[in-house]
Amino acid sequence: MALTSRSTLMARIAPIIGGYAGSIASGGATTAVLTGLVGAFPDDELNDAALLMPDAATAADQIRVITDWTGLTGTATFGTRADTTYTSETYIVLPKGTYTVLELRDTIDKALRDTRRTLRMIIPTARDRRRYPLAAVTWLRNARDVDGVQLRASPNLIDNEDFARWHNGTTSAPDGWTLAGSGATIARGATFPSYGAYTAQVTRVANDATLTQDVPYYLAKQLIDDLATVAIKVRCTATVASRVRVGINNGVSTTYSSYHSGDGEPEDLTASLTLTAAASRVQIVLSVDTGDTMGDFDMAVLVEDSAVPDALWFAGSESMFERDLTYNIENAGSGVPVLVLACEQSRRQQLVIVSRRPYATLATDGATTEAPADLIEAKTIYELSAMMKPGQDRARPDRLMQQYGQKYRRLASGLIDKPIARTYTAGRVGPAEWATARSGDCLTKACPSRRRPIPTSVRSSWRRGTT
Numbered sequence: 001m002a003l004t005s006r007s008t009l010m011a012r013i014a015p016i017i018g019g020y021a022g023s024i025a026s027g028g029a030t031t032a033v034l035t036g037l038v039g040a041f042p043d044d045e046l047n048d049a050a051l052l053m054p055d056a057a058t059a060a061d062q063i064r065v066i067t068d069w070t071g072l073t074g075t076a077t078f079g080t081r082a083d084t085t086y087t088s089e090t091y092i093v094l095p096k097g098t099y100t101v102l103e104l105r106d107t108i109d110k111a112l113r114d115t116r117r118t119l120r121m122i123i124p125t126a127r128d129r130r131r132y133p134l135a136a137v138t139w140l141r142n143a144r145d146v147d148g149v150q151l152r153a154s155p156n157l158i159d160n161e162d163f164a165r166w167h168n169g170t171t172s173a174p175d176g177w178t179l180a181g182s183g184a185t186i187a188r189g190a191t192f193p194s195y196g197a198y199t200a201q202v203t204r205v206a207n208d209a210t211l212t213q214d215v216p217y218y219l220a221k222q223l224i225d226d227l228a229t230v231a232i233k234v235r236c237t238a239t240v241a242s243r244v245r246v247g248i249n250n251g252v253s254t255t256y257s258s259y260h261s262g263d264g265e266p267e268d269l270t271a272s273l274t275l276t277a278a279a280s281r282v283q284i285v286l287s288v289d290t291g292d293t294m295g296d297f298d299m300a301v302l303v304e305d306s307a308v309p310d311a312l313w314f315a316g317s318e319s320m321f322e323r324d325l326t327y328n329i330e331n332a333g334s335g336v337p338v339l340v341l342a343c344e345q346s347r348r349q350q351l352v353i354v355s356r357r358p359y360a361t362l363a364t365d366g367a368t369t370e371a372p373a374d375l376i377e378a379k380t381i382y383e384l385s386a387m388m389k390p391g392q393d394r395a396r397p398d399r400l401m402q403q404y405g406q407k408y409r410r411l412a413s414g415l416i417d418k419p420i421a422r423t424y425t426a427g428r429v430g431p432a433e434w435a436t437a438r439s440g441d442c443l444t445k446a447c448p449s450r451r452r453p454i455p456t457s458v459r460s461s462w463r464r465g466t467t
Contacts (some may be wrong), residue, residue: 002370002373003170003368003369003370004368004369004370004371004373004376005362005365005366005367005368005369006054006105006108006362006364006365006366006367006368006369007054007055007090007092007365007366008373009108009373009376009377009380010052010054010092010104010105010108010365011090011092012373012377013104013108013377013380013381013384014092014093014094014104016381016400017098017099017381017384017385017400018094018095018098018099019092019093019094019095019098019099020034020036020037020091020092020093021090021091021092021093022034022035022036022037022090022091023035023036023088023089023090023091024053024086024089024090024091025074025086026086027081027084027086028084029080029081029082029084030077030078030079030080030081031075031076031077031078032051032053032075032076032078032086032091033073033074033075033076034074034075034076034091034093035074036074037074037093038072038073038074039071039072039074040071040074041069041071042071043069043070043071043072044068044069045069045071046066046069046076046093046095047066047067047068047069048065048066048067048096049065049066049069049093049094049095049096050063050064050065050066050093050094050096050100050101051063051064051065051066051076051078051091051092051093052091052092052093052094052101053081053089053090053091053092054090054092054365054366055088055089055090055366056081056083056089057082057083057085058082058083059364060082061081061082061083062365063101064078064079064081065078065079066078066093067079076093097389099384099387103384103387104380104384105365107380107383107384108362108376108380109361109362110379110380110383111376111379111380111383112358112359112360112361112362112369112371112376113358113359113361114358114379115358115359115371115375115376115379115412115415116145116356116357116358116415116416117356117357117359117415117416118147118354118355118356118415118416118417118418119165119354119355119356119357120352120353120354121136121137121159121175121352121353121355122152122156122158122159122160122161122317122350122351122352122353123136123159123216123339123350123351123353124156124157124215124216124219124347124349124350124351125151125219125345125346125347125348125349125350125351126216126218126219126222126347127222127344127346127347128344129218129344130340130341130342130343130344131338131339131340131341132338132339132340132341132351133332133334133336133337133338133339134146134329134336134337134338134339134353135336136159136216137337137353137355139355139356139357139358140336140337140355142331142337143329143330143331143337145337145355145356146329146337146339146353146354146355147354147355147356147416147418147419148354148418148419149325149327149329149339149351149352149353149354150322150323150324150325150351150352150354150419151322151323151324151325151345151349151350151351151352152317152320152321152322152349152350152351152352153320153321153322153323153349154312154317154320154349154350155303155304155305155309155312155348155349156301156302156303156312156317156350157215157219157230157282157302157303157304158176158213158284158300158301158302159175159176159213160174160175160176160177160213161195161299161300161301161316161317162193162195162196162198162298162299162316162318163177163188163193163196163198163199163200163297163298163300164196164197164198166188166198166370167357167359167360168360169360169367169368169369170187170188170368171185171186171187171188172186173186173211174186174188174198174200176213177200177211177212177213178211178212178213179202179209179210179211180209180210180211180212181204181205181207181208181209181210182206182207183204183205183206183207183209184202184203184204184205184207184209184210184288185202185203185205186200186201186202186203186211187201187203188200188201189201189296191296193298194235194266194298194299195298195299195316195318196299196316196318199237199296199297199298200286200296200297201294201295201296201297202286202288202294202295202296202297203288203292203293203294203295204243204288204289204291204292204293204294204295205292206292208287208288208289208290209287209288209289210285210286210287210288211285211286211297212249212283212284212285212286213283213284213300214281214282214283215281215282215283215302217281219282219347220281220282222347223275223282223304224275224276224277224279224280224282226275227274227275227276227277228274228275228304229272229273229274229275229304229305229306230248230272230273230275230282230302230303230304230305231270231271231272231273231302231303231305231306231307231308232246232247232248232257232270232271232272232284232300232301232302232303232308233268233269233270233300233301233307233308233313234246234257234268234269234270234284234286234297234298234299234300234301235266235267235268235269235297235298235299236260236266236267236268236269236286236295236296236297236298237260237264237265237266237267237295237296237298238260238261238262238264238288238293238294238295238296239262239263239264239293239294240262240291240293241259241260241261241262241263242259242260242262242290243259243260243262243288243289243290243291243293243295244259244260244262244269244287244288244293244295245257245258245259245260245269245287245289246269246270246271246284246285246286246287246300247271247284247285247287248271248272248273248282248283248284248285248302249281249282249283249284249285250273250275250276250278250279250280250281250282250283251279251280251281251283252278252279252280254285255271255272255273256271256285256287257269257270257271260295266298268313270307270308272306272307282302284300284302286300299313299316301313303348304347304348317350320350322352325341325342325345326341326342327339327340327341327342328340328342339351339353354417354418354419356416359371359376372411374407374411375408375411375412375415377404378404378405378407378408378411379404379408379412381400381404382400382401382404382405382408385397385398385400385401385404386401
């Protein structure tokens, strides 16, 4: 998906809200020639306007107030700027009485926070467990942000196994993963990934670098109590031998695979470990160590088994069968919604949580977002137009509100994709029998893990797939 920077969004929005944008033709310490505005206004017309130069080398040089405007040459005069290199720089002019740079930046961030799109997150199942607090789904405001829950027949204990989700940006760790190692960097790669759209490119700089993910504690404790054997398999690429490997950390030590050969081709690295009572965690470790280089990771699998099943490895969890199940989402009063299943599920499966997540805000003008530019532009213009300014003629802002509000609602609706539940046939309901559903539903009498029957009065409030 194409990425858009905040400075690009601001340059698109400025001309619509009464400002101007273009490129700087030349400049010095106190002046800049603004392409597109040469001869457009008389002298002093743009005095006191805010001049934003988002491509300046430092934040201190990005914003100036135009103290003098020479219309014939399109030259803006301002306070001294340390960076006098203006090659291919963008400018944005916001005349006095329109909007401030801070208002523009903050409104773009508000548009990102207010815009939610469908996201699928994985929670591995555990034995004898019906309640799953959704603490890891940190963006939920309440139960209504969950659009559906399905059960997937994948034994992988890892979320975001194919590095598809990068909520915090393409230079921060992908969702569910943690980057460690002083100086280490990470980037989202897109060169021939085997499974999803992206790979994770980890670069060691002076210190060993790791990308890790822990199995949820409730499940790790069961695995440790059962002295289970766990195995990993990760597809890796490296161009230097003996630098890239993967491992399993049990809280006491890390069991590693062999190193990548360094031939520049993808290799599947594996390791396995039988847990002991001394273990305190189950963590997958993707490592670049012993020397500065980059490791490219494509797919990561951690399973409760002596080896990763071929069926999972060949196609990934997304190819695995998913089925609807009966569940409820409770607002438990703790600020963390709780997923409640009608009956326990066995281990070695995944709960697929389909929810609505906002886009991340942007820390700098150069930071990028994968949010559709047209959508964020429409939302920002709508919000800016809704601001009341002293002595403002509301005719134009009101037209912009109507036009861009409709555009935003139309575009935003396409970001929500609820799972579609399969149809089922209800059975007879009588004093001596419970409602029946399709084979495999956990409310049927045949459900082997049901601890007690659920009355139809309660059953009617539970969700089956989606509401």
